[in-house]
Amino acid sequence: xxxxxxxxxxxxxxxxxxxxxxxxxxxxxxxxxxxxxxxxxxxxxxxxxxxxxxxxxxxxxxxxxxxxxxxxxxxxxxxxxxxxxxxxxxxxxxxxxxxxxxxxxxxxxxxxxxxxxxxxxxxxxxxxxxxxxxxxxxxxxxxxxxxxxxxxxxxxxxxxxxxxxxxxxxxxxxxxxxxxxxxxxxxxxxxxxxxxxxxxxxxxxxxxxxxxxxxxxxxxxxxxxxxxxxxxxxxxxxxxxxxxxxxxxxxxxxxxxxxxxxxxxxxxxxxxxxxxxxxxxxxxxxxxxxxxxxxxxxxxxxxxxxxxxxxxxxxxxxxxxxxxxxxxxxxxxxxxxxxxxxxxxxxxxxxxxxxxxxxxxxxxxxxxxxxxxxxxxxxxxxxxxxxxxxxxxxxxxxxxxxxxxxxxxxxxxxxxxxxxxxxxxxxxxxxxxxxxxxxxxxxxxxxxxxxxxxxxxxxxxxxxxxxxxxxxxxxxxxxxxxxxxxxxxxxxxxxxxxxxxxxxxxxxxxxxxxxxxxxxxxxxxxxxxxxxxxxxxxxxxxxxxxxxxxx
Amino acid sequence: xxxxxxxxxxxxxxxxxxxxxxxxxxxxxxxxxxxxxxxxxxxxxxxxxxxxxxxxxxxxxxxxxxxxxxxxxxxxxxxxxxxxxxxxxxxxxxxxxxxxxxxx
Numbered sequence: 089x090x091x092x093x094x095x096x097x098x099x100x101x102x103x104x105x106x107x108x109x110x111x112x113x114x115x116x117x118x119x120x121x122x123x124x125x126x127x128x129x130x131x132x133x134x135x136x137x138x139x140x141x142x143x144x145x146x147x148x149x150x151x152x153x154x155x156x157x158x159x160x161x162x163x164x165x166x167x168x169x170x171x172x173x174x175x176x177x178x179x180x181x182x183x184x185x186x187x188x189x190x191x192x193x194x195x196x197x198x199x200x201x202x203x204x205x206x207x208x209x210x211x212x213x214x215x216x217x218x219x220x221x222x223x224x225x226x227x228x229x230x231x232x233x234x235x236x237x238x239x240x241x242x243x244x245x246x247x248x249x250x251x252x253x254x255x256x257x258x259x260x261x262x263x264x265x266x267x268x269x270x271x272x273x274x275x276x277x278x279x280x281x282x283x284x285x286x287x288x289x290x291x292x293x294x295x296x297x298x299x300x301x302x303x304x305x306x307x308x309x310x311x312x313x314x315x316x317x318x319x320x321x322x323x324x325x326x327x328x329x330x331x332x333x334x335x336x337x338x339x340x341x342x343x344x345x346x347x348x349x350x351x352x353x354x355x356x357x358x359x360x361x362x363x364x365x366x367x368x369x370x371x372x373x374x375x376x377x378x379x380x381x382x383x384x385x386x387x388x389x390x391x392x393x394x395x396x397x398x399x400x401x402x403x404x405x406x407x408x409x410x411x412x413x414x415x416x417x418x419x420x421x422x423x424x425x426x427x428x429x430x431x432x433x434x435x436x437x438x439x440x441x442x443x444x445x446x447x448x449x450x451x452x453x454x455x456x457x458x459x460x461x462x463x464x465x466x467x468x469x470x471x472x473x474x475x476x477x478x479x480x481x482x483x484x485x486x487x488x489x490x491x492x493x494x495x496x497x498x499x500x501x502x503x504x505x506x507x508x509x510x511x512x513x514x515x516x517x518x519x520x521x522x523x524x525x526x527x528x529x530x531x532x533x534x535x536x537x538x539x540x541x542x543x544x545x546x547x548x549x550x551x552x553x554x555x556x557x558x559x560x561x562x563x564x565x566x567x568x569x570x571x572x573x574x575x576x577x578x579x580x581x582x583x584x585x586x587x588x589x590x591x592x593x594x595x596x597x598x599x600x601x602x603x604x605x606x607x608x609x610x611x612x613x614x615x616x617x618x619x620x621x622x623x624x625x626x627x628x629x630x631x632x633x634x635x636x637x638x639x
Numbered sequence: 640x641x642x643x644x645x646x647x648x649x650x651x652x653x654x655x656x657x658x659x660x661x662x663x664x665x666x667x668x669x670x671x672x673x674x675x676x677x678x679x680x681x682x683x684x685x686x687x688x689x690x691x692x693x694x695x696x697x698x699x700x701x702x703x704x705x706x707x708x709x710x711x712x713x714x715x716x717x718x719x720x721x722x723x724x725x726x727x728x729x730x731x732x733x734x735x736x737x738x739x740x741x742x743x
Contacts, residue, residue, distance in 0.1 A: 128660045128662050131657070131685075132659075134660065137681065138681075138683040141741055142741065193738055194740060211741055211743070212740055213735075215719075216737065257662055287700070288701070289678075289700035290678060290679075291678065292703055296660070296681065335741075335743050338743070339743025392741070394733050398721050398735050399735065399741055401682075402682070403682045403703075406697070406698075406723060407699060407704060409731055410708035411704065411706065569662065
């Protein structure tokens with residue numbers, strides 16, 4: 089393994105939605121050198137690999153950014169940051185128009201106006217949205233892209249970020265990257281909990297299975313303040329294929345019905361967590377399975393659905409075709425997914441200011457990595473990438489160049505050669521990953537317990553995760569890809585501990601399923617209208633409660 | 640759910656390997672692509688769309704209700720054909736106009 093040192097002004101960790109857009113923004117607004125490190129290849133990496141069906145965050149005619157903020161605050165039951173939501177909402181339409189200019193197909197009416205789906209969504213053909221974004225980044229002269237380079241950690245010394253360390257999966261290289269500002273755009277965390285299809289199809293999940301919580305883990309390790317990890321995200325999805333349900337519910341107006349044919353969604357409410365909770369509860373009460381009632385849709389609607397799913401979740405179209413159970417004649421069974429930590433949907437992530445600056449000077453976060461602003465979706469992630477990029481350019485005007493101490497480089501090289509030369513572990517990263525998912529499922533509110541947990545079960549979860557962390561020290565990597573898998577496992581274990589600490593800290597049940605605490609089954613607005621934040625210090629997760637500002 | 644790559648058809652261009660968001664595809668000693676980690680496929684179908692010779696088939700795992708059908712894509716200008724081959728030899732094609740928005 090050789091060591092290569094790189095120097096850049098701005099390092100972007102993760103070339104997904106937020107990362108690509110941040111690179112483009114910084115390149116167009118400065119002459120700084122920008123480096124994207126992407127562990128796969130930016131053309132299709134991250135959440136948008138298969139495409140996306142609609143843009144879910146857009147300010148439609150007659151609505152204002154504040155309306156969008158109000159909707160998000162309500163859906164999050166008050167635990168979100170209005171300042172962050174407003175700053176991204178104000179940019180939603182501009183980033184949308186930019187994407188259209190770059191070639192994104194958006195449905196328009198005869199007068200040339202975008203056709204809306206409900207109050208906040210617009211209809212697109214999003215199959216090629218990621219190649220479009222990647223192309224925009226690739227065309228910038230001052231953007232350099234390193235594909236297949238997995239960042240394993242950031243370097244923080246002298247109370248600021250100085251860069252990061254990476255490994256190349258392709259060419260046996262250890263990268264030492266000195267940077268003056270660093271953007272965490274690594275996405276959220278999938279694979280913490282036992283998934284819906286835990287066998288051969290274990291990666292057929294809602295969220296990108298290659299988003300392993302890397303950025304969260306880097307922040308946690310270095311004592312960054314994190315927020316709202318207890319507000320897990322659980323998606324309501326089509327059974328088996330884990331394909332989206334919004335297209336059926338909002339697109340063709342399919343209602344949630346139980347096995348008796350009763351519409352149950354009004355009984356529980358229509359927020360994201362209530363839709364999942366209702367489905368879980370109908371099953372618990374013996375009225376499952378539950379479905380989206382698509383029976384009776386027209387032939388034309390059915391054909392449109394087949395195409396729509398090919399543009400975002402092709403498995404569902406294949407499933408319909410090969411099972412013969414087409415949606416016009418058969419209702420679509422639905423279920424909740426395993427929990428994820430994902431700041432684009434709930435409020436989990438780095439605690440940031442309106443510049444998307446984290447509590448570590450020089451370190452920024454955007455998209456699913458940044459907390460406090462749920463329901464940001466694709467356009468919100470783009471907006472945050474833009475905000476963070478502009479803020480980093482300003483930061484660079486006064487900031488000194490990052491410098492990584494030689495001792496730290498040597499320590500990292502040792503750590504890596506340790507994993508490459510370890511010999512006596514009976515375990516693999518895969519085995520420990522399964523053990524982690526089982527522990528989280530059983531004791532930290534996974535599918536297996538209908539998302540419920542108690543203080544006692546959380547203690548057991550934590551005990552097991554700590555043990556797995558110790559076992560992960562002894563793992564052996566046969567090549568650089570296996571080395572990446574070890575680091576990914578360790579990232580997930582770090583995130584798991586923070587999730588457990590947050591779940592334990594919030595002594596109420598504010599969001600059904602997302603944080604269903606059986607010791608405290610009621611919502612308590614007097615005591616718990618607060619953010620649960622945390623800082624990891626000396627091996628402990630210190631909980632910090634912060635007031636939600638009310639205007 | 641995963642993919643299979645026909646080594647007889649594969650021309651070794653490496654485009655599927657490059658595009659895979661999970662770095663799951665590799666080239667063997669004869670420069671033919673194969674999926675190294677079949678259980679880790681997300682089902683995004685990026686590789687299908689990259690393959691210039693339609694050597695890659697996508698299928699649903701038996702654990703998620705798959706019945707042995709295989710799907711691949713064929714680009715025809717601005718049209719993208721999604722071709723599903725059933726185990727009994729039947730074929731169905733859904734054509735998507737890439738310049739046309741989803742209706743829902």
